Amino acid sequence: MIPRLDTPRLVLRPHTAADFPALAALxxxxxxxxxIGGRPFTAEESWSRLLRYAGLWPLLGFGYWAVEDRATGAYLGDVGFADFHRALDPPVEALPEIGWVLxxxxxxxxxxxxxxxxxLSWLRRDCFCIIAPANAGSLRVAAKLGFLPRGPARYGATPMLVLERPCAPGP
Known part of the structure; x- marks a missing residue:
């Protein structure tokens, strides 16, 4: 079962097929x-993304949520975790990879x-993220969330930064 997470302004909830038009537009x-890839994605690619989001949860026990504005119900984007078996050089050991797109x-x-x-409060495990060096906004978010630089990497021909966040001890 995919948990629903509530914050003061947001609802993180499972994706549904009804999210497809907003997800495809995003x-x-x-x-x-x-x-993120450097080009807009087609509707077909976005449909595959939506299916992949749904498939992460039963296979891995974690995945992506739809981010919804609590006040308006508007679909704002996606946030969550995956193990995409990325061919990073150097590789990252088997840790959940967090991502966000809004x-x-x-x-x-x-x-x-x-x-x-x-x-991250829900996951309570070490995790990592990869961010394009020019993506200043996401680098600021990662720093605010406690991610620490691990080093440069290549994803295919694309230079990336790998950041890691150790899990804070829980209660």
Whole structure:
């Protein structure tokens, strides 16, 4: 079962097929994908992403949530964890990889930090993220969440930064 997470401004909930139009619009936005693959995604690629999000949970026990604005119900983006078996050089051992992507209307408002912070509180495990060196916004979010630089890496031909966050001891 995929847990629902509530924050003061957000609801992190399981994706549904009804999210597809908003998810496809998000991933088709060049501003959103500038640092994630460098090109807008097709509707077919976005549908595959939605299916992959649903498949992560039963296989891994973690996955991605839809991020919804609590006040308006608007779909703001995606946040969560995966193990994509990325061919990173150097490789990262088997840790969950956190990711976040939000609509431009949510940028600069602390939404990514709030959503990812809620996800990290739920996970309670060491994890890592990869971020394009030019993605200053995501690097700020990662630093705010306690991610520490692990070093540069390559994902295919693309230079990336790998950041790691040790799990804070729980109660």
């Amino acid at each position: 991933w088709a936005d060049p501003e959103v994908t500038r640092h 609509a431009p209307a949510a940028h600069g408002r602390g939404v990514a930090s709030e959503a990812a912070g809620a996800a």
